[in-house]
Every structure is written in structure tokens, then in C-alpha cells.
Amino acid sequence: LLLCYLTGAWSIPDPRHREALIQLEAFMQTGGQMVLTEAEQQLDALLFKMKQEETARAEFPPAVHFFKARDLIRTSPIFKLLQKMPKGGALHVHDFSMVDVDWLVQNVTYRPHCYMCGTDNQSVRFIFSAQTPRPLSHCSPWVLLENLRAKMVNSTDLDDRLGITHNLTLFTSRDPEVVYPTQDVVWEKFEQAFLAVWGLVTYAPVFRDYFYQGLTQFYVDNVMYLELRALLPEVYELDGSTHSRAWTLKTYQDVTRQFTTNHPDFLGVRVIATIHRGVNASVMAGAVEEAMELKKSFPDFMAGFDLVGREDRGRPLWYFRDALSLPAEKGITLPYFFHAGETDLEGTDVDQNLLDALLLNTSRIGHGFALLHHPVAKDLSRKKGVAVEVCPISNQVLKLVKDLRNHPAAALMSESHPVVISSDDPAMFGASGLSYDFYEAFVGFGGIKSHIGSLKQLAMNSIRYSSLESEQQEKALGLWQRRWQKFVSKWTFSK
């Protein structure tokens, strides 16, 4: 197919030849081979008009930092349509950044027994405790939030003034270029916000509610399935006692069951156990052993294993090759879902993670931002059907790319490379669910040329490249298909 258009030297271009090449290129892009129903074609015509209007706006949202673009996006008719669209599954989402920060502040920090302290570096820490907790180093004395709030005239004011809200997220209404001038600054703030959230969400009652609320937010955004990257912490109770990782995983499973009972059209959750890439080789070996155990105990609920944390500062995958080879050595199945290529440090050890993830037989690639710089890894990913989990807003906020039209996934989607769209840490970025990231991908990566087929393909990819068994995938596709048809016909009728 790719070779047939090379007809040697020509002189005057033949319009039919040109048209054929244009069609070929359209055919090659993600969703280009979709056969569209009449209703889908109608919706596509509408979408095309919307896109043209979107492009004509004074500010083109995908070219603007998401913190400034969010309000623009919210007023976009395309965004409203994407919110309603059944998007399939969210395959790259982290455990403690699923739920928007306002919910955390209003529903969690107002609970009894919530203590807070302020760290030396302007962040905060929380803990729930029956009595005053032991002091934390590099943190002010603990104060009970209900006492503090009782003294204030306006407790909402406290949330802002004490910095509760802004310490739990990267999102800011100030100029993000000024607040976060470099990758180092934004990652430092990211890690601090993560630690601030930690004490709130690892408290057992909150842990359950947080996850249920997280599922709710994805569900109302018309996401029907989730693969959760989870640190599986030792969750604590009010008396300071803690639970095992297996308990944590079991709790995720229980909450998921409860959620699917209440929402039968939600397909469920699978968990990818994660560990920070800052650990040493023997800690990693222990974590892999434990993950193999968990996979044995929860064969359907646990999807696999991954490493998290800033790639540029952590150890490369190859450093952990012995630990990561343990499952293969022992003949035990532990699928990998490695973050790899979330970097612009071209040519360094970290930059080899993409290739190493593939050599370690990863099932998908988290981010893969550097993939275009690695033609061998790119080719392997395509030929092995290892999908790239593209998280546009995350990459923009963490300063890998400014104008999302230049995101490498735009090139990958031009040639139908296997990709899925996800949101990574939506609460950290002031987003929620998948719709904002779908907006950036659809409008930003695709420009005028992406269409209803691209959206359909992306949603189907999220099932096709999930960790679900093929029978489960069939079932999921069937369910998604029915919701998609309803979505398309509703939208075309309402216009």
C-alpha cells in the first residue's frame, strides 16, 4: 500500500492521483479505516463545523497551558460533546489523583480528628488520629483542624488562606509559567502535593470514600472501565494501626464491587501495583515478589506491575533488570505496564527506558513521549501491539511540551500507531475524568483532520489494549457499542 504511490517521475500532477494520496493519508490515521454509519457521518459533519469554529477562536486552547485553557475548553461545544461521549476505559490513572481537590477539602478535611501541620518548605501534612499525633520532623506542631476552624469567622477563607486547597494540587489561577518556571520546580511541587494528599487518603474510611468518589467522577464523565496504578500503601486507622497491602487491594476490590452493583453499566477496575523508582535493587526485588503473590491471590483484579516517580531523577529500568526478570525466571505471569520515555533527556540512560520496557515485555507504555526519537522502539511497539498511553495535559503541565499540536502523539496518530488517551493525575492538573485529555487529543493532535472515526477508534483502543481477557473485551466492546450508538443517535437527533 505504502509503496504503490511511487510512480517514478511525473510532470503535471494528476488531480486523481493527488486525491488518492490524500485519501491514503486520511486512511492511515487513527480511525481512518472506520466505516461510518449514516448517523455517524451526520455527527461528523457537525463535528467538522465545530472544529472550524474552534480553530477560528482568538486563542486556540491546545496551544495554551491547560491552567489557562481550562475555562476556554469548558465553553467549547466540542468539549461538551466529548463529555457525553462513551470513552471506554481510562488505562493510565494514578490512585491518589482521581478526585478533584474541592471534594478533598470539603468532604475530608472537615471530618473529625483531622490534624494538619505546615512543613518547612511551605507545604502541609495531614493525619487523622484519636489523640494528638507524635510530632513530624520539619513540620510545625499538629493542629486539630476543627479547633482551628472554630476560631475563624469564615472557614472557606481558612481553606484558601492556610493553603489547604492550593497545597493539594498543581492547578493555579496565577500564571503557570511564572509559578512553575522549570521542570524541577513543577516536579518538586508535584511531589509535595502528593505527600500532602497522602495523610488524608490513606486513612481507612477516607481511602474507601475517595476511591468510590474517584470512580464516580470517571463514571459521570462516561468512562466505563479503569486501570488504576496503585501504590497499595499500608492504610491506617484512627488508633494508628495499619493494614497490609493485600487488605488495601482487597478494599479496592470491595469498593469496586459496591460501585458496579450501584452502577451496573460500569465494567469495573483492575489494579496495576506500583513502586517508586527511587528504591534500590533489593527493595525492587521484594516488591516484584510481593506483586507476584498479589497477582496469584487476585488473578482477575490485579493487572500487573509498574514503577512510578519522575523518570529523569529515578533509576532506569535496566538497573532493575534482575528484579524485573524474576517472574520470567520463575515462570510466573506478572504483566508489566511501564512508564517509559516521559523525558526529554535524549541519549541518557533514562532515555533507554523505552527500549528496555519493550525488552522486558511490557504490555503498554506509559507516556512514551520520547518514542519518536527511538525508531527501533517505535517499530517494536507497533509490531508487538504495545499501545502508548498518551496523557497530553500531564505532559504539558510537567513541561515536556507547550503547544500540544507539537505533541509526538500527533505524529503517532497520523500513522495509526497504537495509542490510548488517558489523564494520569487529573486532580493534580485541575482536570477530571478523561474529557479534557480527549479534547486536547482530538482538537490539538488532529487539527481539522481528525474526525468521528478517530474518536471511535480511541475509545475502542482503550478496550482493545486493556488488560482484560479477550472474552471480557468482547463483552466490554458490545456494551460500549450500544452506548455509542445511543450517543450518536441522541446527538444527531437533538441537533
Add this chain to the structure above:
Amino acid sequence: LLLCYLTGAWSIPDPRHREALIQLEAFMQTGGQMVLTEAEQQLDALLFKMKQEETARAEFPPAVHFFKARDLIRTSPIFKLLQKMPKGGALHVHDFSMVDVDWLVQNVTYRPHCYMCGTDNQSVRFIFSAQTPRPLSHCSPWVLLENLRAKMVNSTDLDDRLGITHNLTLFTSRDPEVVYPTQDVVWEKFEQAFLAVWGLVTYAPVFRDYFYQGLTQFYVDNVMYLELRALLPEVYELDGSTHSRAWTLKTYQDVTRQFTTNHPDFLGVRVIATIHRGVNASVMAGAVEEAMELKKSFPDFMAGFDLVGREDRGRPLWYFRDALSLPAEKGITLPYFFHAGETDLEGTDVDQNLLDALLLNTSRIGHGFALLHHPVAKDLSRKKGVAVEVCPISNQVLKLVKDLRNHPAAALMSESHPVVISSDDPAMFGASGLSYDFYEAFVGFGGIKSHIGSLKQLAMNSIRYSSLESEQQEKALGLWQRRWQKFVSKWTFSK
């Protein structure tokens, strides 16, 4: 080669297999197949150390806007090395942005009979005239600069305060993000600066001197050959009389001969006649006819034809297909060197220029910034050996990309796509010659992984993909090779 590494499913990665894939990827990049001499390997080791130091700097220059990065780059040892390096030819340079602005101010505006007026939109216009010129609409009355300067205490001050200097270039020491917030603003300023320069450089005595000075600046930057995109204006004399386009082309030839006589190791110049893409179809047809005539009259000096001006606002190539098919219809050779894909308006009519340039049998592609979004065009460009003229600083200043590590040419060079590096309009951007753009390409596109072989390949590409006949190319390569060897041995001995 590309298929042999797919060895099916494996379990524990084999370090030799990994090493082979890493080598394969290194082999695939631009210059990856170069066999290096011992001296080159020594220089490469030095370069590698320099690169590591460059990456460790607080600010990484390719990630910073060139206006702010220029001082950083000037202090870089890599830049100093690149200045000395014989870079081959500059294949994408425009006629009236070759010479730095200070030269224009100091050597041109101080000449007698130089009049200036200030336009309604804060720009300036110039004209040389024996008597007071006729008033220009939307411009203040003409003032003779020597009269104005005679009244000033400090004439340098006048150059700055009257805005002479800053009106002739985009370069500014103020924050470029503030001065040029959008593509529209920066392109408007670009066009105004171009019009301001116009009256100075189309005055016959200046025209000659400017071109000679332009050649000098490229020559001292160790560029040995130039292909000039030239509008071939009707150059004027002090009495207001004007010359024909043929005269202009002939003058370029004469100045080139004079320059090569004075600098026998400079290979020469070829001219690509250009016209603004804002014209209509019949004007274009006339321009193509005229270009065919000129090509007949100057078969060796005239290289071909191109369209200039902002692609996003101009007419697409396909609109001009009849005019551009004239040479083929008449069986006359008029090579094309089309600007194409200097856009982020994906999926629009303008975005088809890349494919159409190739269908119209272009010899090279100017910019090709959008090429990664067009897999068919990309494949055609590769298979037909149509090189992409990559101008990194131009694309950054004109706001197509911020962090040059995300420039699409980084991906193209990862797979050895035919590219050359050029500087487009160096004077507009505060650059000069090719070294700044080579710096961005070498350090920014390649990261740690590009090496002396990449540089060698880029220099050789600039001869290989020039419009020179194959015998001339052989001669040029031989000359370059000798200078290269001298450069390598000098550099390795001096360390």
C-alpha cells in the same frame, strides 16, 4: 534490517540483544553510518564531554527562546567549535536578511541622500533620493537622515530612539513572549521589518554592498556555498530610475564572481527566484514564465523557483497548479524549491502544501515543519530524496515550537531522513551565518546521542542536496573534505 530484531516473545532480556538494538538505533540516525577516523573519534570524545557539560547547565539553551538563549549559546564551547567547523552550504537563506542589522544602520543609513519616514503603525521606511522624494501614504513627511543627525548630540542614540535599529529586525532584548505573544503579531512585525529594510537594500549601490557583506558573513562562519532565495526586485538608482530583474540577477552573479575572486575557497552562489504567495493565478503564471526565461539566460547561476510569505495567510500551492505546471507542459526545466509545511494548521488547504510540493516535483522542501503529520508526504520525501531544509531558530521565533527538543526534525534525524540545516532569515532573528542553527540542531535535536558523525553528515548533506550538478558536487565535496580534515586535526591537536 528493520525486521530482523523481532524475535517473537522473549522473557529475560539478553544484554547482547539489547546492545544490538541500541547500536541499530544509533546506526539509523543522521550520520550514524559514518565511519570515523581516529582523529574524528578523538574530537567526538571531546564533543561528548562538552555535551554533557552543556546539558548540566542551569538553562538548556535549545529549550529557551533564541533571543534569550543567544548569550548562553555564545559562551558555549560547542558553539565556538561549530563556528570553526566547515559547514558546507547554506541552502535556505533569503535575500534581504543575510546581513546583521548593525551593519545596515552603520554602513547604510549613514550614507548621503538617505531619507526616512515613520509609518502610521510605528514602523519606518527608507529611500535614497537625489531630491526630496514624493510623499508616501500612511507615512510621515520624509526627513533626510544626515540633517536629523546633524541636530543630535549623539547620533547612536538617534538610531535607538528613532527606532531605526529595532525596526529592521525581530530581535529584541525585551521578553520575546511579551513582545510577540502570537504568531499574528510576530508575522506582522516580520513583514513590517522587511518593508523597512526594503528601501535600503534595493538602492543599487547598497544592493551590491549588502550582498557582498552577506557573503562575507557566511564565509567567515565557514560556509562555502549559498543558495539564495531572491525576490529579484527592480533595483533603483538615486535619480529614481530602476533596473530589470535580469539586471538584478546579473548583479548577484557579478558580485559573486568578485567575491569568489577575492576568496578562492568560496564555491559560489545559486539563486532561487521567489515571488510572494499572496499574488493571484495570472501574476503567478507571469512570474513562472519570467523565471523560465531567466533560467534560460542564467542556466548555471539560477537554480529554480519558489513562493515566499506566510503560508498560513497565502494561497496554497494547489491554487497555483496551472501556473506551476507550465514548465512541465512546455518541456522546460525549472526546478522548484518550495516552502511547504511551515504551519500548524493541520488538515487545512494550506496543510496540503507538503504533498503538493512533492507532486509538483520539488527538489527540496523549505521547513517541512508539518511533515510528521503527513506520513505519505514523509515517505515520498524520503524515497525521492527530497531533503527538508530545517531552520530551527526561524521556527522557534515564528512560534511554531518553543522547546527545540520537540522540533519534528529531531524525529526526522532519528531515522536519517534527508535534511539540511539552514538559517532562513538570520538577521531578522539576531543570528548570523549557520552556526547558531547548527548549535540548536546538534545540541537540541540530538541531545547526548548526536555526535561528530551527525555534524559530518549534515555538512555533506548540504552539498549532496544542493542544486549543483554531480560534477560540481564532487568538486565541492573534495574541497569540503580537505577543510574538514584540517578542522578535525587542528581541533584535536590544540586540545
